[in-house]
Amino acid sequence: MATVRIPTPLRKLTNGKEEIVTAGATVGELIASLEAQFPGIKERICDDAGKVRRFVNIFANDEDIRFLQNLDTPVKDSDEISIVPAIAGGLF
Amino acid sequence: MSFVKGLSCRECGNIYPKAPVHVCEYCFGPLEITYDYDAVGKILSKSVIASRAPSMWRYAELLPLDNPPSVGLQTGMTPLVRADRLARRLGVRELWVKNDSVSHPTLSFKDRVVSVAISKAREFGIPIVACASTGNLANATAAQAASVGMTAVILIPHDLEPAKVMATSVYGAHVVGVKGTYDDVNRLCSEIAGKYGWGFVNVNLRPFYAEGSKSYGYEIAEQLGWKLPAHVITPMAGGSLITKIGKAFSELTKLGLCSAAKTKIHGAQAEGCAPIASMVIEGRDAMKPVKQPQTIAKSLAIGNPADAFYARQTMLGSGGFAAAPTDPEIIDGMRMLAETEGIFTETAGGVTMGATRRLIEQGHIGKDDGPVVICITGQGLKTQDPLVEVLPRPDLIGPRLADFDGLLGGPLRGLV
Numbered sequence: 001m002a003t004v005r006i007p008t009p010l011r012k013l014t015n016g017k018e019e020i021v022t023a024g025a026t027v028g029e030l031i032a033s034l035e036a037q038f039p040g041i042k043e044r045i046c047d048d049a050g051k052v053r054r055f056v057n058i059f060a061n062d063e064d065i066r067f068l069q070n071l072d073t074p075v076k077d078s079d080e081i082s083i084v085p086a087i088a089g090g091l092f
Numbered sequence: 093m094s095f096v097k098g099l100s101c102r103e104c105g106n107i108y109p110k111a112p113v114h115v116c117e118y119c120f121g122p123l124e125i126t127y128d129y130d131a132v133g134k135i136l137s138k139s140v141i142a143s144r145a146p147s148m149w150r151y152a153e154l155l156p157l158d159n160p161p162s163v164g165l166q167t168g169m170t171p172l173v174r175a176d177r178l179a180r181r182l183g184v185r186e187l188w189v190k191n192d193s194v195s196h197p198t199l200s201f202k203d204r205v206v207s208v209a210i211s212k213a214r215e216f217g218i219p220i221v222a223c224a225s226t227g228n229l230a231n232a233t234a235a236q237a238a239s240v241g242m243t244a245v246i247l248i249p250h251d252l253e254p255a256k257v258m259a260t261s262v263y264g265a266h267v268v269g270v271k272g273t274y275d276d277v278n279r280l281c282s283e284i285a286g287k288y289g290w291g292f293v294n295v296n297l298r299p300f301y302a303e304g305s306k307s308y309g310y311e312i313a314e315q316l317g318w319k320l321p322a323h324v325i326t327p328m329a330g331g332s333l334i335t336k337i338g339k340a341f342s343e344l345t346k347l348g349l350c351s352a353a354k355t356k357i358h359g360a361q362a363e364g365c366a367p368i369a370s371m372v373i374e375g376r377d378a379m380k381p382v383k384q385p386q387t388i389a390k391s392l393a394i395g396n397p398a399d400a401f402y403a404r405q406t407m408l409g410s411g412g413f414a415a416a417p418t419d420p421e422i423i424d425g426m427r428m429l430a431e432t433e434g435i436f437t438e439t440a441g442g443v444t445m446g447a448t449r450r451l452i453e454q455g456h457i458g459k460d461d462g463p464v465v466i467c468i469t470g471q472g473l474k475t476q477d478p479l480v481e482v483l484p485r486p487d488l489i490g491p492r493l494a495d496f497d498g499l500l501g502g503p504l505r506g507l508v
Contacts, residue, residue: 009117044118054103054401055120066378085120086398 002075004030005082013041027058028071030081045083055086094158095132099123099299102402110158112216112291114298122398123299125156133347138318148204148307154343155208155307156300162214163236164207166196168307172315175466177432182452188321188465189429190312193437198235198259199471200228200391200438201308201333206236208304209293213242218291220245224281225294226274226329226391227256228470233293234265245290247277252390255474273385275396294330298398302332309340312465313350320344320353322462323412325448327440327469328359328368329392331403337467338406356412358456359403360447362387362422362439368400369414369447372407379404388419388478389439391470413456417446423482425449426472436472444468 004020014020015038022037024030035042047053051071058065059082065073075081099108103121114123132153144150148168149161171191179187192201206229213221222245223233230246237244246260250269261267270277278295285292293301313320320341326334338357344350361369364387367379382395397403407414417425425445430436437445448466451457457464472479487503489495500508 009120047119053119053121055115055122064378064380067380085115 001077002030002079002081004034005080007083007085009085010041010044010083013038013044024075026069026071026075027060027065027073027081030075031071057084057086058082059084094156095127095129095153096156096158097126097128100126110156112213112218112296114296122402125299125303127154129343129346136347136349138349141314148207148304148311151307151310154303154310154340156303157208157211158215159211161207161211163210163240164197164203167203167207168195169311170195172312172465173433173435175433178429179464181428181432182449184452184457184459184461184464186463188312188316188463189433189435190308190315190465190467191435192308192467192469193435193441193471197239198228198231199474200232201305201469202228202232203236204307205229205301205304206232206293209233209291209297209301210236210240210242212297212300213291213293214240216291218289219243220288220290221293222246222281222284222290223293223295224248224274224278225260226393227252227260227474228391229294230260230265230267231256231474234260234263234267237265238263247281247284249274249277249390253475253477255476259474273383274394275381278394278396298332302336305333305336306340306343308333308467308469309337310344312337313341313344316463316465318344318350319463320350320355321465322353323356323358323451323457323464324467325358325360325444325451325457325465326467327392327444328361328397328403328414329394329440330397331359331368331399333467333469334359335399335402335406338410355410356456357406357410358412358447358451359407359414360444361414361416362389362392362443363416363418365389365393365395366414366416367395368397368403369416371400371404372414373416377401377404387422387439388475389422389443390475391438391440392443413451413454415447415450415454417443417450419478421446421449423478426479427483429468430472435468437468438470438472438475439478440470441468441472 022033101116101121104119146169173189175187175189195203220243244265285295365385379400385393422442426442
């Protein structure tokens with residue numbers, strides 16, 4: 001089970017939770033499992049083609065997954081995955 | 093009267109009413125001002141523009157204010173200089189320098205964006221303006237806020253050039269040095285804007301602010317006789333200016349003020365901080381942020397530029413390219429512009445010069461192509477430090493003619 005950090009603007013969808021511990025072998029599977037628990041969250045992170053939206057960054061242990069294997073980036077149990085809108089901060 | 097229809101998300105197209113917002117709530121894409129071009133076209137003609145005062149406001153219908161501007165009334169309409177001596181040095185036929193190093197009032201193109209942003213802040217009734225800045229924006233925001241008695245809070249990286257810090261403090265602004273990079277400052281400003289609702293010109297007012305850059309593009313076209321150039325070379329920090337020059341040219345074409353021309357728009361960054369240029373040069377579509385920028389061109393040292401994707405699209409979509417010169421090339425570029433055209437630009441202008449040289453050498457700019465315009469956006473007096481070590485010191489003599497005559501056998505040999 002990896003930990004996914006949820007940014008402020010998406011916490012309305014996670015009942016206010018900042019961190020979700022969930023299962024998945026890749027970042028893509030983690031997002032699918034988030035969607036199963038919190039319907040509507042995936043479309044905020046990924047576009048219609050299923051790719052990560054251009055102004056959403058996902059970090060696997062502080063490394064941008066665009067420079068790893070994108071949604072196929074493997075995830076280990078102890079990993080921390082952060083979803084960060086490109087315009088970071090407390091804007092929403 | 094305003095011709096602004098609203099704001100729309102550049103990514104998903106969601107529409108927002110006019111407000112100090114800059115990010116799409118749904119997909120986090122940046123918001124862009126949209127206009128009623130049919131209505132603009134009924135009013136704005138070459139003769140109407142020509143009848144107006146020589147400032148950026150001669151294109152008011154294409155700027156996002158509801159009322160006449162309240163700051164920066166004299167900003168814009170800087171010289172477009174025919175640069176024949178520089179053209180010969182660089183080996184191109186027709187070269188121009190758009191010279192915002194003499195912009196009013198603070199000697200950089202940031203006067204344009206701040207004139208729009210602070211006028212807009214006043215329309216919104218925002219009492220305090222602020223910005224994250226690498227220096228030039230700090231100067232412009234502080235000065236223009238002072239001109240209407242507004243409080244300004246300016247956040248900068250703690251290690252900026254002393255001249256840029258002093259030229260901010262003098263206006264009575266609150267200056268906060270942040271121990272971190274520009275990107276750290278920017279992130280902090282996002283949080284402050286969210287918490288206190290101040291008008292950060294380049295954060296929550298960004299969609300309005302950025303539109304001010306279009307005036308730089310309109311002026312190039314008008315000053316060339318309502319003609320679009322064959323090439324434009326523009327410096328990139330956050331990537332906004334280059335994108336807006338592209339937007340300006342396409343608006344002029346849409347309005348029938350210029351005939352369609354395929355202007356190649358090229359981007360320049362310093363080698364020590366080239367997150368956007370490297371996307372183009374290396375053919376990548378993902379931007380790799382630069383964690384620790386290392387360059388004398390501090391005004392361009394943004395490691396995580398907000399408009400990287402659209403800047404790349406502007407270059408590639410226009411058939412342009414990018415170049416990232418080294419610090420020594422930047423200094424050479426500053427000296428070459430000064431020695432050939434008598435224009436002293438800051439390090440960022442040296443970057444644009446260095447990039448232009450490379451793009452010509454590499455064949456991206458053809459020697460016989462039409463007009464080539466180099467975008468000079470800042471003033472050399474603000475960034476003198478890198479030149480201190482490389483420029484010759486004055487020859488020192490006593491106050492007697494004999495002492496002077498002694499130079500004629502040395503440094504002044506051949507003058508008489």
